[in-house]
Amino acid sequence: MRTAHDWFEELLNQADWRSERRRMYDRYVDVPRLVARYALDGASVPPAxxxxxxxxxxxxxxxxxxxxxxxYRDGRDSVAPHNDHLYEIVAGFPIALISLGATRLMTIRSKAKPRRILDLELENGSLLLMSYETQRFYDHGIPKTRSAVGARISVALRVRPLEGAPS
Ligand SMILES: O=C(O)CCC(=O)C(=O)O
Incomplete structure (x- = not known):
């Protein structure tokens, strides 16, 4: 897991981390995690x-x-259950999630009843591939935890439509 550890350290220190705020009903709240976004053909992509x-x-x-x-700085950081917006992904391509650092639980839930729930421990160095179709029928999220957990970075890889290309 040396490589995953090195990627974690490098991204922790070099990624362009930002905090975001999101509208929730009539007020704005902090998104409970830091985020960074990159086009992978860009000049500023960290080597890791x-x-x-x-x-x-x-x-x-x-x-x-x-x-x-x-x-996710600690167990108070999270992402609420959601699915990826399919218009932001080229049809048919999956989404890959690389996990680095502390293990966190991911909960995957079917949208339709009967509700099926799958809990996955996302470990350092793991790669989870979620199919395009999964996004139609399932939500995924990282719940908060009271356990003492260290920091975790997830790298969500997508195939996005090129600017100006028909989707
Ligand atoms: O941290 C994770 O593994 C999930 C990230 C996620 O759901 C997202 O970036 O949309």
């Missing part, structure tokens, strides 16, 4: 991200061109 994306392309055969990074 370029390497991780290349490994994911080799493992999956998918031409990922975009990365969304999440930094």
């Amino acid at each position: 991200l370029a390497q991780a994306a290349q490994r994911a392309r080799e493992q999956t055969g998918v031409p990922f061109n975009s990365a969304g990074l999440n930094l």
